[in-house]
Amino acid sequence: MSTDTSQIELYKQKVGEVGASLVTSGMKVGLGSGSTAACVVQALGKRWQEEGLRFVGVPTSIETAHLAQSFGIELTTLGACPELDLDIDGADEVTRQGFNLIKGLGGALLREKIVRYAAKKFVVVVDERKMVDQLGDHTPVPVEVTPFGWEATAKHLEKIGAKISIRLKKESKDFFLTDGSNMILDCNFGLITDPVKLEKEINTIVGVMECGLFIHCTDEVLIAGHDGLHHLK
Numbered sequence: 480m481s482t483d484t485s486q487i488e489l490y491k492q493k494v495g496e497v498g499a500s501l502v503t504s505g506m507k508v509g510l511g512s513g514s515t516a517a518c519v520v521q522a523l524g525k526r527w528q529e530e531g532l533r534f535v536g537v538p539t540s541i542e543t544a545h546l547a548q549s550f551g552i553e554l555t556t557l558g559a560c561p562e563l564d565l566d567i568d569g570a571d572e573v574t575r576q577g578f579n580l581i582k583g584l585g586g587a588l589l590r591e592k593i594v595r596y597a598a599k600k601f602v603v604v605v606d607e608r609k610m611v612d613q614l615g616d617h618t619p620v621p622v623e624v625t626p627f628g629w630e631a632t633a634k635h636l637e638k639i640g641a642k643i644s645i646r647l648k649k650e651s652k653d654f655f656l657t658d659g660s661n662m663i664l665d666c667n668f669g670l671i672t673d674p675v676k677l678e679k680e681i682n683t684i685v686g687v688m689e690c691g692l693f694i695h696c697t698d699e700v701l702i703a704g705h706d707g708l709h710h711l712k
């Protein structure tokens with residue numbers, strides 16, 4: 480499926496607006512990361528400024544925090560607010576059945592997962608390119624690892640079948656580091672037949688902080704595409 484960039488941007492804006500419409504006054508809301516989640520934050524910022532909507536947000540990345548603050552949105556931490564009503568975030572792949580996800584191509588996966596599991600409800604916002612029949616369709620599994628001894632951690636990942644690409648900064652050959660100062664190893668496992676087993680296998684490897692598989696934890700998906708907007712529950 481080829482869709483031009485400006486059309487994709489329109490899909491993201493649409494899904495961002497609908498995602499933002501799920502937030503009501505007084506809610507505690509997880510604010511996701513990446514370009515689609517940014518559209519949600521922008522739409523929330525508009526509602527904050529034009530409608531006087533008031534809620535508190537917990538950002539999943541420094542970038543999201545800065546964006547939210549640019550609209551004056553009130554932010555808090557999981558320390559002050561460990562239970563959230565709603566978390567809205569993007570994804571890199573979403574399975575049509577079961578809404579399992581790969582996340583983390585933008586590098587925010589550990590914080591995103593912590594925020595997701597602090598929330599009662601998790602809504603994912605995507606454009607139609609992200610929908611797949613099976614995880615691993617076009618995206619590796621990002622794995623966040625502690626930099627100490629990452630080479631040994633990588634060997635363990637290879638033993639369970641990963642073909643690894645070390646995430647580098649776009650502008651240089653330096654290692655990309657997450658907001659928590661961890662590295663990311665992008666692990667290609669091919670098509671993933673048993674994501675529950677794989678998530679467990681990855682996360683029991685010493686040195687792994689978290690992986691980008693989000694399994695059996697998505698309540699709703701908003702999808703924007705050529706045939707309009709779909710809200711799947």
Ligand SMILES: O=C[C@H](O)[C@H](O)[C@H](O)COP(=O)(O)O
Nearest residue numbers: 513514515569583585586587
């Ligand atoms: O680390 C990044 C996050 O998991 C993003 O939500 C994910 O990569 C999707 O990003 P985008 O909406 O920019 O495609």
